[in-house]
Amino acid sequence: MVADGPSLRLLPRLDDDVAFFWTSGADGVLRFLRCHACGFYVHPPGPVCPRCLSRDVAPQEVSGRGRVETYTVNHQQWIPGSEPYIIAWVSIDEQPDVRLTTNLVGVEPEDVSVGLPVRVVFEQVDDVYLPLFTPAEVGGTAGDDGEGGAA
Amino acid sequence: MSPATEEPLERRAVISGIGQSAIGRRLGCGDMDLTVEAALAAIADAGLTRDDVDGLSTYPGMGVGTPGFAGPTGPEVQDALGLSLNWHDGGGEGAGQMRAVISAALAVGAGLARHVLVYRTVSEGTAQGTGGRQGIGGSGGSGGGVPRFGGFMQWSLPFGAVSAANWIAMVGQRRMHEFGLTREQLGQIAINGRRNAALNPNAIYTDPMSMEDYLAARIISTPLCLFDCDAPCDGATALIVSHRDVEADLDHPAVHVNAVGTALRGRPSWDQFDDMTSMAARDAAASLWERTELAPRDVDTAQLYDGFSVLAIVWLEALGFCGRGESGPFIEGGAAIARDGVLPLNTAGGQLSGGRLHGFGFIHEACVQLRGEGGPRQVVRPGGRAPEVAAVANGGGPIAGTMLLTRGVR
Numbered sequence: 138m139v140a141d142g143p144s145l146r147l148l149p150r151l152d153d154d155v156a157f158f159w160t161s162g163a164d165g166v167l168r169f170l171r172c173h174a175c176g177f178y179v180h181p182p183g184p185v186c187p188r189c190l191s192r193d194v195a196p197q198e199v200s201g202r203g204r205v206e207t208y209t210v211n212h213q214q215w216i217p218g219s220e221p222y223i224i225a226w227v228s229i230d231e232q233p234d235v236r237l238t239t240n241l242v243g244v245e246p247e248d249v250s251v252g253l254p255v256r257v258v259f260e261q262v263d264d265v266y267l268p269l270f271t272p273a274e275v276g277g278t279a280g281d282d283g284e285g286g287a288a
Numbered sequence: 289m290s291p292a293t294e295e296p297l298e299r300r301a302v303i304s305g306i307g308q309s310a311i312g313r314r315l316g317c318g319d320m321d322l323t324v325e326a327a328l329a330a331i332a333d334a335g336l337t338r339d340d341v342d343g344l345s346t347y348p349g350m351g352v353g354t355p356g357f358a359g360p361t362g363p364e365v366q367d368a369l370g371l372s373l374n375w376h377d378g379g380g381e382g383a384g385q386m387r388a389v390i391s392a393a394l395a396v397g398a399g400l401a402r403h404v405l406v407y408r409t410v411s412e413g414t415a416q417g418t419g420g421r422q423g424i425g426g427s428g429g430s431g432g433g434v435p436r437f438g439g440f441m442q443w444s445l446p447f448g449a450v451s452a453a454n455w456i457a458m459v460g461q462r463r464m465h466e467f468g469l470t471r472e473q474l475g476q477i478a479i480n481g482r483r484n485a486a487l488n489p490n491a492i493y494t495d496p497m498s499m500e501d502y503l504a505a506r507i508i509s510t511p512l513c514l515f516d517c518d519a520p521c522d523g524a525t526a527l528i529v530s531h532r533d534v535e536a537d538l539d540h541p542a543v544h545v546n547a548v549g550t551a552l553r554g555r556p557s558w559d560q561f562d563d564m565t566s567m568a569a570r571d572a573a574a575s576l577w578e579r580t581e582l583a584p585r586d587v588d589t590a591q592l593y594d595g596f597s598v599l600a601i602v603w604l605e606a607l608g609f610c611g612r613g614e615s616g617p618f619i620e621g622g623a624a625i626a627r628d629g630v631l632p633l634n635t636a637g638g639q640l641s642g643g644r645l646h647g648f649g650f651i652h653e654a655c656v657q658l659r660g661e662g663g664p665r666q667v668v669r670p671g672g673r674a675p676e677v678a679a680v681a682n683g684g685g686p687i688a689g690t691m692l693l694t695r696g697v698r
Contacts, residue, residue, distance in 0.1 A: 143448030150436040180560070181443060207465065207564060209457035210510040215450040224449045224509075226458055226559050236559045238444045246510070251465040267446050 139210065141269065142240040144218035146262045154182050157196045162259030162266025169235065171197040178232045201257035202273060203229045206236060210246045227255055227270050243271040296579045301393035302542040303693070304403070304530040305334025306655045311490045311523035311643050313413045319360045319524075320368055323409045326524035327369060334528040335538060336403055341528070343401030344373055347388040347408050347647070348380030356415025357646075359408065359524065375401040383550035383572060383689030384593070384682035385647030390548045390689060392529040404529040408648040412520035440557060453517055453596065455558040455685060457509035460598040462564045464511065467613035469601075471511055475502040476622040477597035477633075478515040478640050484627065485637025487665035492519045492643040516597040521643035525652050532697075541695045543655045546677075549576025549690040556686045565613075568688035569599075569606035569681065576690045577608070582698060584608040588675035589657050589667050590631055591650035594638040599684035604633075607679055607690065632657075632667045632675075647682035651691075654678035658695040 149159050161168040170182040174191035178199075185192050208225035223241040228234070241249060242258065255270035307329025309322040331338060350361045360368070362378040375395045383390055385408060392404035437445050449455065463469040479502060485491035497515065505513040535542040551571035554561045561567045577583070584607060592603040601615035609631050610618035619625055625633035636642045636653040643649065656662050660674050667675050677698065681690040 143450075145434070147434065147445040147450075148436050149442035149446060150438045152438055155438075155442070181440075181557075207458040207462035209454055209461055209512075210507075211448060211454055211457075212506070212510070213451070213453065213508045216448060219448065222448055224447055224454050224458070226564070234560070234562065238447055238449050238559045240447045251462065262446075265446070269447075 139246060140220040140222040141242040141260065142222050143216040144220075145216050146260075146267065147216075148262060148265050151264065154184075158182060159265045161196070162257075162261070162268060165259065166198050167201045167257045167268055168196040168198055169229070170194050178229070178235050180235045199229055199231045203227045203237075203255055203257075203270065205241070205249060205251055205253040205255060205270075207251055208241060208249055223249060225249075225270065237268060240269045241271065242269050248272070296547055297397035298390065298393040298545045298548050300397035300532055301529050301545045302532045302535060303527050303545070303651075303655055304534055304538055304542055305330040305332070305336065305528035306652050307331070307333055307526045308490065308652060309524040311492070311521055311645070313492055313519070313521055314417050315411075315522040316414055317522070319409050319411050320364065322411065322522060322524035323360050323365055323407055323526070324368060326409070326526035327365070327405055327407055330405065330526035330528050334403070334530065336528065338369055338371065341371055341403050341405050342374040343392060343395055343404030343529075344371060344376045345388045345392040345395075345404055345406045346378040347385045349378030352380045354412075354415070356410060356412035356520070356522075359410060365407065371405070373401075375404070383548070384687050386651060386680070386682045386689045386691060389527060389529060389651060389691070390550065393545045393548065396529055396531050402531055405526060406529055407524060407526040408646055409524035410520075410644060410646050411522045412644060413522045416520050443559065451509075452685070453512060454509045456596040456598050457512045459564060459567070459602070459685075460511050463598070463601075466565055467616060469616040471503065472499060473616040473620050474511070474516065474597050474601070475499055476619040476625065477594055477600045477638075478502055480622050480625050481594065481634050481638040481640040481642065484635050484665055485641035487663070488636045488642060491637040491641055492521050493637075493641040512596060512598070515640065518595045518639035518644040519641065521645070523643060523645050525645050525648035527648075527651065527655075540661075541659050543658050544694045544697055546582060546692040546694045546698055547576055547580035549573055549579070551575035552686070552688070554686070558685045561686055566602055566606055568683065568686050569602050569690075572683075572688035572690045573603070573606035573608070573681075576692060580692055582677060582692055586677050587631065587679045587692075588669050588677050589635060589654070590633050590679045590681075591635070591654045592633060592679070592681045593647060593650060593683055594634060594640050595644065595684060597640065600634065600638070602684065603681040603690075607681065627665065627667055635662065635665050635667060650680050650682065654680045654693050658693060
């Protein structure tokens with residue numbers, strides 16, 4: 138069994154430009170900054186759309202669905218006391234060139250592959266809601282969109 | 289490059305002198321001691337005195353990174369050596385660690401300086417002496433309050449993606465998926481480095497390494513094992529970058545800068561770069577070949593950054609020594625990259641076995657080989673010819689720089 142992540146979660150500062158992202162999971166929904174002029178998702182957040190240079194950008198809900206682009210099982214004790222855990226780059230379905238570095242939970246390494254469909258689950262640590270991902274259809278239950286599917 | 293194109297400015301520069309300090313896992317002496325040792329050796333090698341040096345350049349300069357990473361600042365070295373400078377530069381952004389060499393070459397070409405002392409010093413061996421290898425983001429939450437993070441590290445640290453080892457492991461895994469790369473193929477980078485290190489008296493690790501040894505090493509972050517990660521060490525490398533008109537005054541061959549590659553066309557981060565299998569090496573290499581009449585087939589030896597083994601194979605493809613995705617078969621068995629192979633690679637052992645001199649070790653070794661001073665590890669090309677063209681690459685992920693160096697004008 139791999140762990141959900143390191144033994145200690147090093148946390149982001151909730152600076153003004155990123156606080157929406159790191160607290161978005163409070164209502165169970167993942168959000169990214171999106172350009173209202175051209176529809177481009179801007180991540181990491183910035184004040185201007187790098188595609189059309191519009192400054193009309195604001196957080197918008199996404200489905201929380203994506204796919205595993207690549208992954209690794211970390212064994213090194215960078216953070217003492219950690220058990221092996223899975224790190225992945227996950228792309229979001231709405232715009233596959235937006236990726237999150239994240240942990241895969243509720244899945245063992247032998248069941249992970251590039252292209253695996255996943256959905257977001259949040260881990261709350263203090264005032265931060267970390268977006269983690271779990272296989273979209275855990276246990277083969279098609280259409281299971283319920284919370285806590287990683288259990 | 290079309291013949292009508294104006295000559296690249298960097299081609300006015302040569303590396304006229306090279307020097308290295310002692311190199312070791314735990315030398316226990318100061319950054320400045322190492323830097324001075326290397327600098328004085330390079331100045332003497334170039335046949336100069338301290339008073340001839342009128343430029344200074346370093347990577348990364350002031351206040352950057354984990355303990356032992358940065359080395360002394362430019363102003364500290366200027367003061368220590370009593371230099372009077374017409375031009376000086378230092379910084380951690382740009383085309384990899386060799387940005388310091390590239391800017392020196394351009395400064396010489398532009399007439400801002402005539403002889404630039406360029407150095408890179410690390411003391412990560414001593415700094416990490418009481419602990420394990422550190423992640424880039426810091427050592428975690430031991431003692432006191434745990435700080436929070438902003439900037440680019442906030443996107444990876446919360447998930448325990450603490451080290452470049454994790455990020456590059458994901459590049460490696462993606463390459464296994466797209467191209468069928470195997471651990472046995474990847475292991476050839478480490479084994480080749482170790483074989484060459486055995487002939488380098490300054491190398492860190494020289495005991496023979498077999499494929500069995502490689503495959504049995506403990507895993508750091510799949511698919512990377514301990515031997516895929518370079519060896520933190522103490523050491524300084526110094527170069528003198530001079531105007532090419534000094535060539536006749538040298539008692540050894542001048543190493544000419546033929547072209548530099550500096551492009552960054554993809555998004556500048558590990559997790560957002562469009563192509564997860566190549567990243568900035570693709571762009572830097574493409575821009576290199578746009579500035580030269582030389583081609584990959586002209587290269588006699590390649591000194592390619594192997595802070596992690598995966599990075600060396602990324603560079604092999606990016607620079608066109610094999611096709612995209614073909615580096616695995618290219619290095620399989622190790623013959624192609626051996627000293628007598630079609631592309632002798634990392635002939636001083638690279639950073640995996642030679643020590644993490646952070647990019648500058650590759651530049652130094654390219655000069656050694658082009659000057660014919662490699663001793664038992666000297667590359668001899670088919671027909672008994674000495675190497676004339678070397679490719680050097682620094683960096684990985686969103687950070688990349690590359691150069692072509694030649695013996696004589698090409």
